[in-house]
Amino acid sequence: MRALILGAGGQVGRALTSALPDATALGRDAFDIASPAELDWPAYDVVVNAGAFTDVDGAETPEGRAAAWRANAAGPAALADIARRHGLTLVHLSTEYVFDGALQRPYREDDVVAPLSAYGASKAAGDLAVRGVERHYLLRPTWVVGEGRNFVRTMLGLAARGIAPTVVDDQIGRPTFASDLAAAIVHLVTTAAPFGSYHVTGGGEPASWAEVARAVYALAGRGDLTITGTSTAAYFADRPQAARRPLNSVLDTEKAADAGVQLPHWRDRLAEHVRSCDL
Numbered sequence: 001m002r003a004l005i006l007g008a009g010g011q012v013g014r015a016l017t018s019a020l021p022d023a024t025a026l027g028r029d030a031f032d033i034a035s036p037a038e039l040d041w042p043a044y045d046v047v048v049n050a051g052a053f054t055d056v057d058g059a060e061t062p063e064g065r066a067a068a069w070r071a072n073a074a075g076p077a078a079l080a081d082i083a084r085r086h087g088l089t090l091v092h093l094s095t096e097y098v099f100d101g102a103l104q105r106p107y108r109e110d111d112v113v114a115p116l117s118a119y120g121a122s123k124a125a126g127d128l129a130v131r132g133v134e135r136h137y138l139l140r141p142t143w144v145v146g147e148g149r150n151f152v153r154t155m156l157g158l159a160a161r162g163i164a165p166t167v168v169d170d171q172i173g174r175p176t177f178a179s180d181l182a183a184a185i186v187h188l189v190t191t192a193a194p195f196g197s198y199h200v201t202g203g204g205e206p207a208s209w210a211e212v213a214r215a216v217y218a219l220a221g222r223g224d225l226t227i228t229g230t231s232t233a234a235y236f237a238d239r240p241q242a243a244r245r246p247l248n249s250v251l252d253t254e255k256a257a258d259a260g261v262q263l264p265h266w267r268d269r270l271a272e273h274v275r276s277c278d279l
C-alpha cells in the first residue's frame with residue numbers, strides 16, 4: 001500500500017507514521033490540507049487525513065470559527081476532490097462532537113448529526129464532503145490519547161504536582177488510544193473492508209471524565225488524592241463562551257468489530273500508556 005499521511009504532526013498523525021513506516025508523512029508545515037499543494041498523486045493508493053483544527057473552545061471565537069471551517073470543512077472537501085479525480089482511497093477522522101449527545105444509547109454510524117458547537121459543525125461539514133468519495137473510510141474516535149496534548153497528559157501533570165482537580169462526571173465516553181486508531185485504519189484498508197463510516201473507540205465500559213481521571217491518578221500512584229465530580233453546567237458556569245459538549249459520547253463500535261477491528265479495553269490501554277510515560 002502506497003500511503004500518504006497528512007496532518008502527520010498530531011496525535012493520530014504520529015501514531016499513523018509509526019504504524020506505516022513506509023508511508024510519506026507530511027505535517028502542516030509541509031502540506032496544508034485547506035490549500036493543497038500539487039503532489040504526485042498517482043504515486044499513492046491511500047491518503048489518510050489526520051489534520052484538523054481540534055481546539056474545541058477556540059473554535060467558538062470569530063477567528064477560531066474561521067480556522068475550524070478552513071481545516072475541518074474546506075480541507076476535507078479539497079482532499080475529497082483530489083481523491084475522486086485520482087481514484088484514491090480517502091481515510092478521514094471525524095468525532096462524536098457531530099452528535100448532540102442527547103440519545104440514551106450509543107451512537108451508530110448512521111445516526112442523525114446535530115452538532116452543538118462550531119467545532120462539531122465544521123467536522124460534520126467535512127464528513128459530508130468525505131462521504132461523497134466512493135472509496136472512503138470515515139472513522140469516528142472519542143477522547144483521543146496519544147503523543148501530544150490530551151486529558152490524560154493533563155491529569156498526569158496535575159497528579160505529579162499533587163493537585164486534586166474537580167472534573168466533570170456527567171459526560172460519558174471511552175478513551176481511544178491513537179495507536180489503536182492507527183491500527184484500525186491499517187486493518188480496514190489492508191483487509192479491503194467495505195467503504196463507509198466506522199465508529200472506533202476504546203472498548204470496555206463507558207466512564208465519565210471524572211472516572212478516567214481517578215483511573216489515571218490510581219495508575220500514577222496518587223490514588224490518595226480525591227477527585228471531586230461536578231456537572232458540565234457547573235464546571236463551565238463562569239465560562240459561557242466555552243463550546244457546548246455532548247453529554248453522551250458513547251459510540252456503538254459493533255460495525256468496526258464486525259469488520260475485525262480490535263477495540264482493546266480502555267483501562268488496559270490506559271495502564272500501558274501511563275507506564276510508558278515519564279512520571
Ligand SMILES: NC(=O)c1ccc[n+]([C@@H]2O[C@H](COP(=O)([O-])OP(=O)(O)OC[C@H]3O[C@@H](n4cnc5c(N)ncnc54)[C@H](OP(=O)(O)O)[C@@H]3O)[C@@H](O)[C@H]2O)c1
Binds near residue numbers: 008028142143148
Ligand atoms: N483529540 C480528540 O480527543 C479527538 C476526539 C475525536 C476525534 N478527533 C479527531 O481525530 C483527528 C486527529 O486528532 P488529534 O487528536 O490527532 O489532533 P491534534 O493532535 O490536534 O492534531 C491535529 C494536527 O492537524 C494539524 N493541522 C491543523 N490544521 C491543518 C491544516 N490546515 N493542514 C494540515 N494539518 C493541519 C495540526 O497542526 P498544528 O498543531 O500546527 O495546528 C496538528 O498537527 C481529528 O480529525 C480530530 O477531529 C480527535
